[in-house]
Amino acid sequence: MAETYQYSLRFAIDPFNWNEERAKKLIKFCQEARIDNVVFFINPEELNQGHLTIDQVRTHWLPTVAKVSKRLAEMDITTSLNPWTTLMHSDRGQKVSPELGFGTMVDYRGQHAESIACPADPRWVEYIADIYGEYAKLQPKELWLEDDFRHYNHTPIKLACFCERHMKIYSEKLGRKVTRTEFVKKLLQPGEPTLERKIYLSVARVEMKKVARLIQKTVARISPTTRLGLMSSFPEWHAVEGRDWDGLFDSLSGTHLRVSRPHLPAYNEVSPLQYSRDFERYSRVTTELVGKNSDVYPELESYMYSPFVKSRMFTKLQLESTQMLGATGILLNLFDMMGNGIDETYGYAELLAESKDLMNLGTQHRLNLEQLDGVKVLVSQDASFNLQTTRGENPEELLPKEYSWLSLLGSLGVACKPEKWTNTSNFENEVLAVSGQFFNNLNDEQITALLKKMSCF
Ligand SMILES: [Zn+2]
Incomplete structure (x- = not known):
């Protein structure tokens, strides 16, 4: 059926x-x-x-x-x-x-x-x-x-x-x-x-x-x-x-x-x-x-x-x-x-x-979201564990700001997709975009590996 x-x-x-x-x-x-x-x-x-x-x-x-x-x-x-x-x-x-x-x-x-x-x-x-x-x-x-x-x-x-x-x-x-x-x-x-x-x-x-x-x-x-x-x-x-x-x-x-x-x-x-x-x-x-x-x-x-x-x-x-x-x-x-x-x-x-x-x-x-091409905008569900606040006065300082590229690229007609970052994430020859304090979710080795392999925004 x-x-x-x-x-x-x-x-x-x-x-x-x-x-x-x-x-x-x-x-x-x-x-x-x-x-x-x-x-x-x-x-x-x-x-x-x-x-x-x-x-x-x-x-x-x-x-x-x-x-x-x-x-x-x-x-x-x-x-x-x-x-x-x-x-x-x-x-x-x-x-x-x-x-x-x-x-x-x-x-x-x-x-x-x-x-x-x-x-x-x-x-x-x-x-x-x-x-x-x-x-x-x-x-x-x-x-x-x-x-x-x-x-x-x-x-x-x-x-x-x-x-x-x-x-x-x-x-x-x-x-x-x-x-x-x-x-x-x-x-x-x-x-x-x-x-x-x-x-x-x-x-x-x-x-x-x-x-x-x-x-x-x-x-x-x-x-x-x-x-x-x-x-x-x-x-x-x-x-x-x-x-x-x-x-x-x-x-x-x-x-x-x-x-x-x-x-x-x-x-x-x-x-x-x-x-x-x-x-x-x-x-x-x-x-x-x-x-x-x-x-x-x-x-x-x-x-x-x-x-x-x-x-x-x-x-x-x-x-x-x-x-x-x-x-x-x-x-x-x-x-x-x-x-x-x-x-x-x-x-x-x-x-x-x-x-x-x-x-x-x-x-x-049905659209297979995993097969979408375009810029991958990395997001982490653990962002609030890892980001740093500036004033320490308001819980809103814990809000991650990792999604901004999506609004911009999407409304300009640039193909893009959100991509959940996990410790097993591995990207080869892809264009990635990060914003906010995304790199605070990664350790030094992970950041180095990511930058070596990628063309990053
Ligand atoms: Zn309670």
Whole structure:
């Protein structure tokens, strides 16, 4: 059977305001737009009630999804789930209910979150595995982890976690008791990276893999065919939480292919020029870091924007250009997330149907990212372990600046690709480009070997 490019409609269903008219409109849209898979949000955006209890999921959310899911299955349309919270994107005026009772994040300045969970609290770890087990009972095709599965950008707090539990972990690794202020100062200190920096990044790296593995085991026990997918955010910020991309995706995937969602650049309303630059530095870098054994489903995000981003031409551009990522499908976030359902006036069904054959053809001749020619722009997932800060005052100083060439070369039409640097990387007769503090990721022998063999920018 020919492979198809998977159209996944991300869809907000409000279990308290769902009716037959909305169900019929959804089914009609899926048929007309040639949708393959509906990804139902659980607890999204304006409908968010903080961390749900298993009882809330069992009583309200899953039964509503299950009903419409059966009708979609009759048309060979699969169901996936997108729970909108793991740690929580931001506080959103919510508090952790006493029934769940887990601790919350504290950032590097000592600011406490009200509802964003501390990823090292065993009560949260147990909760998140259990609730994913509950979602798995619906046997979704894909079950997603949102991009709130991270240590930073959880409004109103910044880089975390520096709660008492985490400070105890850092103190044990250091072999002496350390306060948050002392630890953060050393973490950000200018000059050679400190032991404190290494400890912070290593703890963050390991704890996410542990949680991912536990979720995978729980889900696999209940629904072995369900694939766990991970939504990623800005790659340079993932470096500041020490993300081990291979390790994290392996922990989450189990025996399945990796399932990844890079985001497309129109996450805010941007011009086409900005779109092309951001496509190179965000969407392509994330895809490179996740690697080749993956299904890549970029996210087209235009749920709350103006007619420019919602224009059918711009939507088509975003959709069809995903072939340059070797994408095997797309997550379509086209309608509001408050549960109003399909808005037929946007005219998306026709454009999606029209592009489907082209997208299927692209999937059958999927771009092999490893065979791309052009300038290789080297990036390292370990950059924040190795770079030097200048002032030592702000976690943003830990952001690697290794992707700049991609924006420039790509928008000038020069063939280029991001290339993940590892200790076994070996380049012969290729043009490489590096920027930022890339060479701090290498030892002297590696730098010498690289310079001897290459024509470098
Ligand atoms: Zn913590």
